[in-house]
Each structure stands twice: as C-alpha cells, then as structure tokens.
Amino acid sequence: MPDSLTSKYSYIRQHSLNLAAPLSAEDQCVQSMPDASPAKWHLAHTSWFFENVVLAPHLPNYQVFDEAFAYLFNSYYEALGPRHPRPQRGLLTRPALSQVWAYRHHVDQAMQRLLSHPDRLSPQTLALIELGMNHEQQHQELLLTDALHLLSCNPQLPAYDASFVHPSAHLGEVQWLTFEEGVHTFGRSADQAGFSFDNETPSHQRVVQGFQMANRLVNCGEYLAFIQDGGYDNADLWLSEGRAQVLQHGWSCPLYWLAPNDPRAPADHWQVFGLNGLQALDLNAPVANLSFYEALAFAQWSHARLPTEFEWELASGHAAMQDMHSKVWQWTRSAYEPYPGFVPASGAVREYNGKFMVGQQVLRGSSFATPALHSRHTYRNFFPASARWQFSGLRLAKDLKHSF
Ligand SMILES: [Fe+2]
Secondary structure (H helix, E strand, C coil): CCCCCCHHHHHHHHHHHHHCCCCCCCCCCCCCCCCCCCCCCCCHHHHCCCCCCHHHHHHHCCCCCCCCHHHHHHCCCCHCCCCHHHHHHCCCCCCCCCHHHHHHHHHHHHHHHHHHCHHCCCCCHHHHHHHHHHHHHHHHHHHHHHHHHHHHCCCCCCCCCCCCCCCCCCCCCCEEEECCCCEEEECCCCCEEECCCCHCCCCCCEEEEEEECCCCEEHHHHHHHHHHHHHHHHHHHHHHHHHHHHHHHHHCCCCCCCCCCCCCCCCCCEEEEECCCEEEECCCCCCCCCCCCHHHHHHHHHHCEEHHHHCCCCCCCCCCCCCCCCEEEEEEEEEEECCHHHHHHCCHHHHHCCCHHHCCCCEECCCCCCCCCCCCCCCCCEEEECCCCCCCCCCCCCCCCCCC
C-alpha cells in the first residue's frame, strides 16, 4: 500500500477497476438478488460517497458530475436524500458503464485537487477521506461476492477468473488453546492511531469466562463429514429459525457446493464453484459460504460452540492461532450490538453503522477477498443469520470445564 494519502487514494480507486476488469459490461449491470448489487453500481456508489460526503461539502466550487446520480447511487443515507430502491439496482442499464467510468474519473480529478494540499485539510475532512477509502475497500469485497453469486446463477457456471487462487488453510489436528477467566479490554479508543469504524469504539472492559478455542478453521473435509452424518436432517442440531431455512430453501450443503451427480455439472465427486470456476472440492480448504445457522449446527454436531466476538478478539493475540485473517470470515455467537458508550460518527456518516445494530450476527477476522490492510483484530463485520453469499466460515470454541 503506498504511503502518501494521494497515492493511497489512487491505489484503492484503481483496485476497484482491476477487480471489475474480468467482468463484461453485461456482467456488471445485472443484480442476481436483492442483497447483492451490480458491479457497475458498486463502482458508481463508491464515487457517489466521495462526491457527497467529501467533495460537495469540502472542496470549494466542486461541480457535481450529474445531478441525477444523487438519487441513483445513494445506498441508505436518509440525510442525503431519497434513493433508488435497492432491489432494483440491476434495472439501471443507464447510465452506461462508460459513463460510470467517466463519473469515477471526474470524482478522482476533484479528489486529487483536494488532496494536493493536505496541510489545508481539517482533521474532520481527513477522517472523511479515510472513511471513503475504507468504504471503497468494503465494496471491493462485496463486488467479488456479488459477482460470484451472479455467475453461480448462470447454468454454464463461468469462472470470474480461471487463474484466481482460493486459499488453503492450516492443516493438522485441532489444538484447543485455553484462556482463563479474566477482565480484558476490547475495541478501539477513539484517539487510537490508525483508522477504525465507529462500531469498533469505544474500548471497554469485559469479564470473559474461561474458554477454549480451536487453533484453526473448520475445513471442508470436516464439514463434509457433518453432511454425510445427516447433519442437515437432524433437527436437534438446529435453531428453530435455521431449521425453517433448511426446509424452506432445501439447504443440504454450503451455498456453492455441488453434490456428486448434481445435474448442473454431473461428476462422481463433490465440487465447489468459486471465483476460479468449478473445481473438485478441496477437503483441506476452509469451509465457506455458510449461514450462521449452518455454522451453529456444525458446532453443535461437533460438541462445541461458536466463540463470542470477545473470545475471538482475545484469542486473536495468541501466537498459536492460525488463519484468524485473510481466509474466511468467522461467524460468532455475538449479536451485533453497540459497545457500552457507543456514539455514532457525526454528520451524514452517522448512518454508516449504528442504524444496523439489530437482528444481525457479528463476524470476525477477514477473508481472502478482503483488501490488503483492511483487516484488524477489532474489526466487526455483520450480516443477517441467513446470509450465505459472503466468504463466511467458522472456528470452534468450548466452555472451559473446571474439575472441582
Ligand atoms: Fe456503501
């Protein structure tokens, strides 16, 4: 990652275009489900964020590229006006992709003017620029997960990039690392150096009961054993809501797995569809594209449980922990709640995180699709319990049993 703010901005903006490059213009326009967005929309919306949050309020005489884009590419910011309905983003055949590229260029030129005199920028403006860059990195991961979902809907199961390399994971017997009961500090203080989202603040103390945590991620071989043991049919393992999802949607394996003799691509073995197309299932790869419900049922079957987000954060500092980052996000048993004393960021970006703090589970770590330097041990990702299209897996935890 480049050092100066200007080159860091340019690097991040170019990376979005690099990620979209393997996709055709047709690929980039389609929305495969309401939760996912077209790549073209991601490219436009991240520019809309810089235009509306940074440039319009902070660059004198900034000329808006196109007044209509404020409506088309606002995601959920009530303070910034009405917006196009999320489930209909795929209907935006206009503006053309070439116009979105022109929009990005226009915003980038204005941002370079703003960034050319960093000494004149207030701490508040610098913080918004930093937020805009981190926002774009979040959308870079979504661009990939949304593209994979889209391509999975094509009967030909085309690869995003045939040379894309999916990660392997730490192998070997699981080691259970023990953490004794204690009071620990979690989260980030607002004055700590380096970027963090407001949902990571403030730092605060909590009592954590003794627990054990697996040193490595759950892999596909272990998850296959759960399937072959009838895990999806065993109601005892599932939350009521999870069981209902299994029955309603016919879930019998992770989102992109194909069982032997799947009519989409018959084979005598399990296969998985990834960014590199259809591949034989790698039993050593970390299991991914699970809902929270599936992760929890697997943990039940394993006579273990999911860690809380605080156990995860505490364990992340242990030298023996493997693959905490850069492989798959890890579901936790923690509901996405504000930390004690949480105060949302001010201005329009107060809507960034705080208003979503209900009905979602926290995921910790980061995935192979998370951009470089966009992960940290206090990072809190969050999705509804039924979400399966993210690169979401798990590691196991257990209560610490004392013998008295
Ligand atoms: Fe966004």
